[in-house]
Amino acid sequence: MKTRYSYGGDEHIFVECDEEMSLEAFFKSLSMTSAVKKARIKGVTEICPANASLQIKFDPDKIKPSDMLKELKAIEKAANKAKHTMKTRIIEIPVLYNDPWTHETLMRFRERHQDPKSTDIEYTARINHLDGVDGFIKAHSGAPWFVSMVGFVAGLPFLYQMVDRKRQIQSPKYLRPRTDTPKLTVGHGGCFGCIYSVRGAGGYQMFGITPMPIYDPNQKIKYLRDFMCLFKPGDIVKWKPIDRAEYDHTVAAVEKGKFSPRLADVTFSLDEFRKDMDAYNAKLMGALNGR
Amino acid sequence: MAVNVIKPGLSTTVQDLGRPGYYHIGIPLSGGMDRLALKTANLLVGNKESAAVLEAVFMGPELKFGDEATVAVTGAELPPRVDGELRPTWTSFKVKKGQTLSFDFLKKGARAYVAISGGVDVPVVLGSRSTYTLGALGGFKGRKLEAGDKLPVGKGRAAKEGRTIPEKLRRFPGSPAELRMLPGLYWHRITKAAGAQFFADTWKVAPEADRIGYRFKGGKPLEFVPREPPFGAGSDPSNIVDACYPYGSVQIPGGTEPIVLHRDAVSGGGYFMVGTIISADMDLIGQLQPHMPARFVEVTMAQALKARKDRTSLINKIRTSL
Numbered sequence: 001m002k003t004r005y006s007y008g009g010d011e012h013i014f015v016e017c018d019e020e021m022s023l024e025a026f027f028k029s030l031s032m033t034s035a036v037k038k039a040r041i042k043g044v045t046e047i048c049p050a051n052a053s054l055q056i057k058f059d060p061d062k063i064k065p066s067d068m069l070k071e072l073k074a075i076e077k078a079a080n081k082a083k084h085t086m087k088t089r090i091i092e093i094p095v096l097y098n099d100p101w102t103h104e105t106l107m108r109f110r111e112r113h114q115d116p117k118s119t120d121i122e123y124t125a126r127i128n129h130l131d132g133v134d135g136f137i138k139a140h141s142g143a144p145w146f147v148s149m150v151g152f153v154a155g156l157p158f159l160y161q162m163v164d165r166k167r168q169i170q171s172p173k174y175l176r177p178r179t180d181t182p183k184l185t186v187g188h189g190g191c192f193g194c195i196y197s198v199r200g201a202g203g204y205q206m207f208g209i210t211p212m213p214i215y216d217p218n219q220k221i222k223y224l225r226d227f228m229c230l231f232k233p234g235d236i237v238k239w240k241p242i243d244r245a246e247y248d249h250t251v252a253a254v255e256k257g258k259f260s261p262r263l264a265d266v267t268f269s270l271d272e273f274r275k276d277m278d279a280y281n282a283k284l285m286g287a288l289n290g291r
Numbered sequence: 292m293a294v295n296v297i298k299p300g301l302s303t304t305v306q307d308l309g310r311p312g313y314y315h316i317g318i319p320l321s322g323g324m325d326r327l328a329l330k331t332a333n334l335l336v337g338n339k340e341s342a343a344v345l346e347a348v349f350m351g352p353e354l355k356f357g358d359e360a361t362v363a364v365t366g367a368e369l370p371p372r373v374d375g376e377l378r379p380t381w382t383s384f385k386v387k388k389g390q391t392l393s394f395d396f397l398k399k400g401a402r403a404y405v406a407i408s409g410g411v412d413v414p415v416v417l418g419s420r421s422t423y424t425l426g427a428l429g430g431f432k433g434r435k436l437e438a439g440d441k442l443p444v445g446k447g448r449a450a451k452e453g454r455t456i457p458e459k460l461r462r463f464p465g466s467p468a469e470l471r472m473l474p475g476l477y478w479h480r481i482t483k484a485a486g487a488q489f490f491a492d493t494w495k496v497a498p499e500a501d502r503i504g505y506r507f508k509g510g511k512p513l514e515f516v517p518r519e520p521p522f523g524a525g526s527d528p529s530n531i532v533d534a535c536y537p538y539g540s541v542q543i544p545g546g547t548e549p550i551v552l553h554r555d556a557v558s559g560g561g562y563f564m565v566g567t568i569i570s571a572d573m574d575l576i577g578q579l580q581p582h583m584p585a586r587f588v589e590v591t592m593a594q595a596l597k598a599r600k601d602r603t604s605l606i607n608k609i610r611t612s613l
Contacts (some may be wrong), residue, residue, distance in 0.1 A: 008537030009567030020522030151558035
């Protein structure tokens with residue numbers, strides 16, 4: 001893992017923790033992010049962690065870019081020594097896989113896909129040697145995912161599954177991006193999952209849809225009243241496969257203000273996780289059941 | 292006081308100086324693309340520089356005033372008319388109760404800033420009145436103006452008529468527009484020859500040019516340095532592990548058409564960037580029309596900071612001239 005610094009014009013510094021994605025690079029990005037926050041460096045206006053990198057925006061009238069760079073390099077040294085543990089939360093997200101809305105959309109854009117004869121799930125299951133749609137759902141929802149970045153558009157989480165690299169689901173983006181994606185589509189591109197927070201263009205494979213809004217600029221939805229975006233980097237997501245009846249029921253409950261996401265506070269330790277990933281994940285997911 | 296929208300124009304939005312602090316969850320700065328013009332319009336009518344104004348793209352709205360106010364139009368040359376009578380741009384003028392403000396066709400630039408004394412008084416969302424249309428956030432109901440909207444305007448001191456800014460203090464892009472860029476980020480992904488070609492080519496603004504970003508076309512495709520794709524990046528040579536995008540960063544999907552991200556930027560993604568347009572030149576991009584020629588000019592950090600200083604001294608001159 002090699003850290004690389006670059007100026008993004010006169011107002012940004014970009015820190016690439018690693019060129020490739022890994023949990024280690026993600027952890028480094030998160031720990032540097034929280035160290036920069038704590039350091040309260042004058043002139044800093046935005047601190048943005050990404051999957052394997054972070055970016056700082058600052059006012060060069062308040063701090064010289066070269067001084068900002070020095071501060072960050074000093075923080076990196078300290079962050080390298082930091083313990084790989086953090087307090088976070090696990091959130092259960094219900095998903096209707098193979099739903100009618102993403103299905104209608106993926107059929108509409110079939111000529112932009114690598115394999116026009118399969119659906120996105122069928123294609124992704126095949127190239128990842130999974131046992132059809134059911135095998136795919138098992139792999140996708142069987143282990144939790146880290147929110148490794150929030151962005152692209154408002155509140156959209158990028159997700160990285162907490163499994164060995166060889167078990168990670170990989171899928172290319174569409175050959176040409178779609179001009180439409182249903183709101184709350186559960187998607188996947190490269191090794192990253194995502195939830196489209198708003199309707200719009202997109203290039204990720206589409207696997208399903210969640211009935212649970214994750215962004216509400218009007219802050220009318222009960223669990224988004226305190227803040228309009230649900231996710232923050234470092235959150236852990238557990239997908240829960242649901243059927244159409246539960247989907248409809250949940251949509252209605254959200255509308256009536258009777259739905260609250262299932263979530264629990266957890267402490268994550270990278271070292272403990274590495275020792276036995278499956279057992280550690282089972283423990284994390286158990287927290288959702290009060291265990 | 293309210294201003295009634297008779298015709299909305301092409302894409303007229305409420306903007307102030309923006310909404311810093313939420314980029315890490317994908318909510319961009321927003322705010323006027325030509326901030327110098329926005330601040331100037333406010334100063335002319337007696338507002339705080341940071342008050343909310345209307346940003347009109349290519350075409351002006353038609354507005355009926357519910358009360359008297361002082362108005363100024365800066366940025367693009369979009370000649371205003373009050374009840375049909377022509378008024379100068381970059382100059383304050385009165386609009387009386389019941390009068391209609393309309394606009395002639397665009398003569399120069401792309402975005403006009405219409406400041407009204409008292410400021411546009413839509414609710415403050417996350418510290419700003421700016422509109423972020425992609426997220427349906429801020430501004431007037433999170434969207435561009437529509438006919439029939441009643442736009443609230445605050446109370447405030449109205450400056451007198453006839454305050455004006457000398458022409459030498461109005462800033463416009465040249466032809467070709469020269470956009471100064473600090474190379475960096477993933478600049479090492481392209482060959483030396485491709486880097487030289489990128490700066491040598493004259494590009495044209497593509498039709499896909501909006502508040503999210505400006506696309507440029509017409510230059511030669513860039514040659515990449517060969518590599519093994521890093522895990523998680525994707526197979527295309529222009530792919531990276533999805534990262535945060537700086538404002539003004541220049542991404543080149545597939546190595547063909549550069550896109551410069553602006554005030555409503557997507558906050559991150561999986562395309563490599565060759566550098567970043569310097570802060571002093573971001574205003575200029577907001578005044579570029581599709582099909583206009585543009586060049587990218589390589590600068591150092593020292594030059595970028597000098598240009599920033601020059602821009603600050605320009606706004607200081609505008610302040611003292613009033």
